[in-house]
Amino acid sequence: MATRTAPRTDAAPLGERFREVRNLTVALVAPLSDADATAQSMDDASPAKWHLAHTSWFLETFILRDFVSGYKLYDERFPFLFNSYYEAEGQRHARNRRGMITRPALDEILAYRAHVDAQVLAAMPDLPEAAQALIALGCHHEEQHQELLVTDILHLMAQNPVEPAIWPAARKVPVEMPPPVGWIEHAAGIVEIGHDGDGFSFDCEGPRHQTLLSPHAIADRTVTNGEWAAFIADGGYAEPRHWLSDGWAWVKREAVVAPLYWEQRDGAWTRFGLDGRRAIDPAAPVTHVSFFEADAYASWAGARLPTEAEWEAAAARHDPLGGNQLDTAGPVEPRPSTGGPAFFGDVWEWTGSAYRPYPGFRAVEGAVGEYNGKFMSGQCVLRGGSCATPRGHARASYRNFFYPHQRWQFTGVRLAKDL
Numbered sequence: 001m002a003t004r005t006a007p008r009t010d011a012a013p014l015g016e017r018f019r020e021v022r023n024l025t026v027a028l029v030a031p032l033s034d035a036d037a038t039a040q041s042m043d044d045a046s047p048a049k050w051h052l053a054h055t056s057w058f059l060e061t062f063i064l065r066d067f068v069s070g071y072k073l074y075d076e077r078f079p080f081l082f083n084s085y086y087e088a089e090g091q092r093h094a095r096n097r098r099g100m101i102t103r104p105a106l107d108e109i110l111a112y113r114a115h116v117d118a119q120v121l122a123a124m125p126d127l128p129e130a131a132q133a134l135i136a137l138g139c140h141h142e143e144q145h146q147e148l149l150v151t152d153i154l155h156l157m158a159q160n161p162v163e164p165a166i167w168p169a170a171r172k173v174p175v176e177m178p179p180p181v182g183w184i185e186h187a188a189g190i191v192e193i194g195h196d197g198d199g200f201s202f203d204c205e206g207p208r209h210q211t212l213l214s215p216h217a218i219a220d221r222t223v224t225n226g227e228w229a230a231f232i233a234d235g236g237y238a239e240p241r242h243w244l245s246d247g248w249a250w251v252k253r254e255a256v257v258a259p260l261y262w263e264q265r266d267g268a269w270t271r272f273g274l275d276g277r278r279a280i281d282p283a284a285p286v287t288h289v290s291f292f293e294a295d296a297y298a299s300w301a302g303a304r305l306p307t308e309a310e311w312e313a314a315a316a317r318h319d320p321l322g323g324n325q326l327d328t329a330g331p332v333e334p335r336p337s338t339g340g341p342a343f344f345g346d347v348w349e350w351t352g353s354a355y356r357p358y359p360g361f362r363a364v365e366g367a368v369g370e371y372n373g374k375f376m377s378g379q380c381v382l383r384g385g386s387c388a389t390p391r392g393h394a395r396a397s398y399r400n401f402f403y404p405h406q407r408w409q410f411t412g413v414r415l416a417k418d419l
Contacts, residue, residue, distance in 0.1 A: 028150060032166075037049040041152070041159050048149055051145045052109050063138065067130075068119070074116070166275075178221060178283055181220065187215055193209065208397075211309045215419035231301075232257070237251060243292065260408060283336035290405050292405060305350055318343045326387065344384050344385050348409060349412055351383055355377075380404055
């Protein structure tokens with residue numbers, strides 16, 4: 001099993017970093033059968049086999065094909081099968097039919113990965129700086145897919161009537177409920193947000209720029225399962241006045257009554273996770289809620305969601321390597337808070353900000369320029385990382401983004417309020 005013995009940083013030699021990332025992805029799929037790795041549970045999710053192959057296609061295409069003289073593609077059919085959304089790379093298999101790729105088999109995909117790994121490592125010492133930077137991007141890209149892989153496996157297993165535990169775990173020991181929410185106050189003023197240029201960042205994290213904050217306070221922790229159960233008991237999903245119009249239409253259309261994977265059994269709320277179905281932990285952060293749900297809860301609680309600038313200004317004083325994040329393959333899930341204010345790990349936190357470009361943003365040239373910029377429409381920003389985010393992947397400036405109705409990721413809620 002791949003595991004990290006210490007928090008990963010970008011200061012690690014590129015070859016070591018590359019091996020660590022690639023090995024962890026393989027460890028995450030170790031419990032899966034070929035059938036598990038082939039199935040696709042919904043259009044937003046991808047088969048595990050596809051994640052394994054796509055991350056390898058990314059490296060083969062943008063490193064080996066473009067920088068290694070005389071390199072021959074492992075299989076001429078793979079670019080069509082495993083390109084995701086890069087228009088500049090030509091036609092590709094439809095996203096909603098990735099589960100139809102029953103062949104090549106899982107073993108063949110793992111052999112493809114091994115081939116790409118060997119070729120990249122052999123070429124690495126002689127590659128120009130531009131290619132080395134693309135390998136670093138490939139590692140961060142794969143870490144994004146590691147999180148997607150975990151959440152896609154969870155969603156797939158939740159569709160199985162026998163509710164299999166992919167990573168069995170011991171029963172949890174109950175912990176005390178956290179104290180009431182505390183509030184971190186911030187005076188009015190101009191702050192700088194966005195990546196400062198020190199170390200790796202995705203293009204959408206910059207340019208760094210100034211923004212004006214009004215007086216506000218942000219919660220020192222995220223909302224818990226117990227608090228969310230109180231929202232449900234108070235008719236939160238049945239009271240339209242708390243909901244945005246699109247959110248209320250979604251609730252009625254989809255018959256939503258609780259977070260994803262929650263179910264009442266014998267009068268008590270349970271949740272399905274990678275360790276099977278268990279009783280909810282009232283002290284743990286609530287997760288698998290949509291932006292619509294997060295916004296409705298905030299309204300019910302007499303608060304609001306923070307803007308991404310408010311969140312970043314508060315989180316910049318905290319360690320992005322801390323918190324409950326992904327270090328090894330296993331039954332990841334949010335855990336009860338055990339210390340002071342934490343802004344990283346456990347659950348991605350919905351903000352009230354739209355995913356739009358920062359002032360002065362420019363996408364890079366070429367196919368890699370399609371990575372983030374073309375998705376800056378109709379989505380909402382999340383911050384902080386989750387229990388499925390590889391440790392060291394997130395930072396205060398990191399901008400995750402999903403559509404308002406999506407909730408199969410480990411998404412949660414931190415409240416804010418005006419002062």
